[in-house]
Amino acid sequence: MGKLGCGVDGVLNEAKFSEPLPWIGVYIAAASLACAVAMAADVIHGFRHWKLWFPCKFFTINATSLTIITVAVKLSVDLNTPMPRGQDQLAKLSSTALICTVMGNSMPSIGTMENKEILTNIIALGILVVTVVVNICIQLGTGVIFVFELEHAVIMFLMLVLLIVLSFSALTVPTIKHYLELKYKKKYEMAQKECSVANETNKSLEDKLREALMRYWMMAHTCSPQFVIGRSVTCTASGALCLLSAATLAEAMVRFYLMPGSFKFCKGDSDYKWSINLVLLTQAFAVGMGTIAPAMRWFLAINFRCPTRNKMKGKTTRGYKLEEYWIRILVEMKECPLNIPVHNRLCRRIAHDAKVKCLNLCIGIQAGIVFISKVIRLISVFIMSVILLSYDYFRDRLMKFTPDNSIGNDSGSELPHSSKLDLSRFVLHLEGEESLVELMMKDNRDATDYWRRKAKKRQPKYLMELLELSRPCEGFKGLTEFDSFKVPSLDTEEAPNCWSLSLVTLTGIAIAVPNIERCSMKRLIAGVNEGLVYVRNIEDMQGNMVNSRKAADVVWLGVELYHRWLDVDLRKLSLQGKNTNEILQVLSDSAKSIFMEFKKCNANLCLLDDPSKWPIKVLAANSMYRICQSILLDYEAKHYRMEEKLFEAITVMVSDILAACLTNLKQFITVKCSTTAIEEREKSVRHAAHVLGKTEAILKLLHKTPLPGLNPDKMIVMDEWRSFHKLNSTLYDTPSSELASPAPYDVYLTVD
Template identity: 60%
Template sequence: MGKIGCSVDGNLNESKFSEPLPWIGIYIAVASLACAIVMAADLIHGFRYRKLWFPSKYYSLNATSLTLITVAIKFAVDLNTPMPRRIDQLAKLSSSTLICTLMGNSMPSLGTMENEEIWMNIIALGILVITVIANICIQLGTGVIYLYWKEHALIMFLMLVLLVILSFSALTVPTTKKYLEFKYKKKYEMAVEECSNGCDRAVEKKLREDLMKYWMMAHTCSPQFVIGRSVTCTAAGALCLLSALTLAEAMLRSYLMRGSFKFCNGESDYKWSTILVLILQTIAIGVGTIAPAIRWFTAVNFRCPTIGKKSGRKEFKVEKYWTQFLVEMKEYPFTIRIQNRQCRKLAHGAKDQIVDLCIGMQIGIVLASKVIRFISVYFMSRILLFCRCCKKLMNCNPNRSIDSASDSQPSSKPDLSRFVLHLEGENELVELMMKNNCDATEHWIQHGKKKQPKHLIELLEKSSSALHGVREFDSDLVLSLANEEPPHCWALPVVTLTAIAVAVPNTSSCLRKQLMRSVHEGLMYVKLIEDNLHAESDMANIMKAAYTVWLGVDLYHKWLDVDLNKMSFQAESTKEALEGLADAAKYRYVEFKKTYVNQCLLKESPSKWPIKVLAANSMYRISQTILQNYERSNIQSSERLFEALTIMISDILAACLTNLQRIISLKCFSSSVEVREESVRHAVFLLGKTEKILKLVNQKALPSFDPDGMACINEWRAFQKTKNQLPFSPSSTENETASSDLRDLHLNIE
């Protein structure tokens, strides 16, 4: 009988049921700690990227966070576990307060969601909040919660108000997204027109100035930033701060005024785990209150100097976009199919009444939020003005006139106010948003410069003036292994040439390591270019072959299963190494062909061949081309061959990287509104990393292609063949001597 929960005499063994509760308390504490960590991550992210409206990058309203909240607030919904001690009662209150904190932090995340996702998450949150409020009311009635009832009542009220604010703020998201997307397209066209008028500037300088405009537009129309600077988000920050202060008041009063409280005797079934939960939830509330409080304080600080200059009517005006979605919903015809005409009429009328009620509630929420902001400004303005007066008195000194004279000088920063995207009623924020973000582009460019690909830049400096290596790595005189050749991509020739360079005997290990590091850095940018410009083409399989082969070359110095280091050490001559690679490639091609021919894979387009077949075909053609020209040259030296291969790799990379300018520009417009700010920031950061590369490649003799032609290596090869150019030679002055010595060695296929 004891095994099924009963004692020997048949009575329930109640003590057995409560044994797991301390471990459940640890489970609650871990969930609370997880909430604290993600909110702290958002806080650090906001400070690091100087976004004091604190976007929700790590913590957002979704199924995972709602599940986490449900676990973390178990104390608040536990109806029958006795909680007699001071710590137990405070843990009940902290669980309720944590919900307010989490709702205040999750508000900006509404901007990143699709419409259906918003409604599903808001409904789920509403069910959770109503359940918590109902359970707390039951516990107040049964006596499980017998202290801090006033604090609980206030927290429940704040919880409900925050839920309403979140719900009705979500109604503005579709409208503001649509409106700001329309404005972004118009401003983008204006920016492109202005950018086209400055063609005489250097490419990197032109991109820098253009990106300042794109960044200002992308940042100010970011859906999270739009919600973060809204009046409802400001009010939510104030309410979140008030909930944290309520918990702090209860804790201080409990420990400083011990005589005014009478606690029950006994111990909670959660035992020692209650203390752990209270500590971690208090930390989570403290950390999570910082971001909403700063949003509130920033809005108050900005409004303090202008509160007296604005009329009351303008201050409490409800802008059109707050109710636009509901108005459109009211005008939209009723779509539910009802046969009876009278029932359709009643349903249509009920719909209009409900929407009118929602419009009234929306107006009321916006007005209440503006009242909260007005009251906050009224009381905080005295303190802030006093602080400013003290600061002015402290700064009064004889040299102040010199400082003021220097401050009065016109700023060299460009006026980007026309590129600030704002909603109705945000005209006063334009100047503030421009000043706070004018330096952001320069900041990220400088940050990018600290992470420049130094090894890649050193390699590109060796490239020839006309980038002949793009043409010369593959000769038309080499007999094909197949009837039809696959097209070239940028990455596969680079990887194949690097593998050949590693296999060349009697070369310095330092030079080989340097080349490998340079190619590793270069392929990251090649992949970025090919993924963006050839994403929908038939080159995907060829690019996959390139990066699969590079993984083996980079990590293990192996091309497929051929050990390149072993070949380099065992080969008696350079010719033997090249012949060995060509034979190995041909052998593997034949073996792979036998394997795949029964699967009819080789009957497909050559670009869809298996990646090992593509890699073998590339190695055979390139190694045969190099072998033919090596035998034809007068100077048969491993060092010179390695140098020629290095220059050829540099040429191909330089030709590919001419597309970086286009990639940077594409990132400013091709992304969706939810991620556009991050995309433009990455474009600015990329410009900082590649500014020197852009200078180097734009000094070359580049063909006059259209953008699609510049992105295709086959177009480059066709153009260079028609021009019948001379073999490539290093472009820099210090390489001219080497050019004359290597003339016979460079790959002349004419």
């Protein structure tokens, strides 16, 4: 009978069922702490990057976060566990307040979602909110919740309002993205024209790229869906509602701890026992951390629109017109026919009329939400204006006691500001946001310069040392020296050369060369390792080299960490007393055996006809065989008898390949700025600014001499360089007037 939960007397042993509840409380606290940590990470990220609208990077509305939230608010839906003490009742209230905090905090995240993802997440969140509200109402009726009834009612009301605001704000996301895409295309064409005009000036390549990045950043940042939602009036209103819910919880906690005599609680202890204090502590912390971002969004909107601040006189009472993008999708849905499999005309008419009335109601609700949000903003402005204007008054009074020369310092600091590039025409804004253009431009004008200067402090010094050995005046001869055209192919079809695979293969051969100083080996590996970061970025612009890039990554992992090429120990090979010729032959034979085994096993497959589909080990083996055979062919002619001479020659080849590849950095920076996904543009431009900062010295070094007359789209392909050199072997012996070379500082900004 004990197994059935009954005692020896046949009575149900209820106490046994409540024994795990303290550990369930720990589980609830852990889920609440996870929410708090994620929201705190967003706050830190916002302050660190000075994005005071706090984008949702770590805590967003998705399946994972909703599951964690469901666990964290378990106390709100617990219908029958007795909660006699004050801490128990407060924990119920904190669980409810946490849902309001989550909705207000994560509202900008809906901007990054696809339409189906928005629908499923909002439905899931709605089910959770309705479940919590219903269960709390039941607990209020049954007496499980017997104090803080008013606070529960206020927070439930705020929770439902936040859900409605979030749901109807999500309806505008597709329309907003569509509007911004249209505006971005027009601004992008304008930026291209201005960049093409800038190419005709005498500015350096770095200055041209820097100004181009400033234009692209302003466009990418101001059309970021999270930023657009974060600065919207509904998000501002949700911040006020979230702040109010946190204040309600704070009021209840202050009353409980400072005025305990005003409450009458029951005797006894909760089944959650000691864990309830842990739950209350973590949830109060989560509510506090999660309220920072919504409160800051609300405060910034109030601060900007406060009269006499930021020159906004007369604008606080304007802008109550309902902008078209708020209801466009609802209007389109109303005008579209209702496709239902019903042939009866009367039934279809009734269904269509019902749909129209329902959508008219939704349009009215949306208009009401926008209007009330603007009213909330106006009320907030009038309430906060007294505090903000008082702050301004006392600040001005204190400024009178500062030395007079501070005025001269301020005026001097404005001189460079006036000479900066005017980017206001590249600010993408929606209807009704005209007053925000100057503010958004001012706050983000120097962002790219900041990232560029920050990245400039971390220059790839080993890569710079390696690139100084390159031979741009000779057309980067290493591109043809490392893989001779005279080497017979292992198959009828030859795999295309890949920048990164050639580099890691040559470095592996260099490690196998005996009697080389360890410091020289380390500098070569470090330089190649720093260069591969940019080489991979450039190769990402090619779509047919996926397997070759994977092969390079696998080979480099073994070469850098273990000094191994696939299954061959390179350092052991160099210490076996063999001469360089024998070592190259061993590597060549090992590579050939791998390829021939693959060819034998796949003789009847069409895989052999397409080298791009070869397995990564086969591609690595093919590269090693060709390079080793090329070096062996030139072994006598180049006088590589001395190990130091061979190592030096390989190092120069590596330098030439790296240098030729990195001449595409300007093209890569431009492509990064023109990525098509609206959600990724901001991140891409920031990455491009970091790359420019780290490689400014490299760009200066590589563009001292004119480059070969290749089209920019062909310069990213290694075999195009090799074919160019093969067909124009006397290119660098011809007069410069006959070279179809672009100017050394041309910036190609035309991207398909």
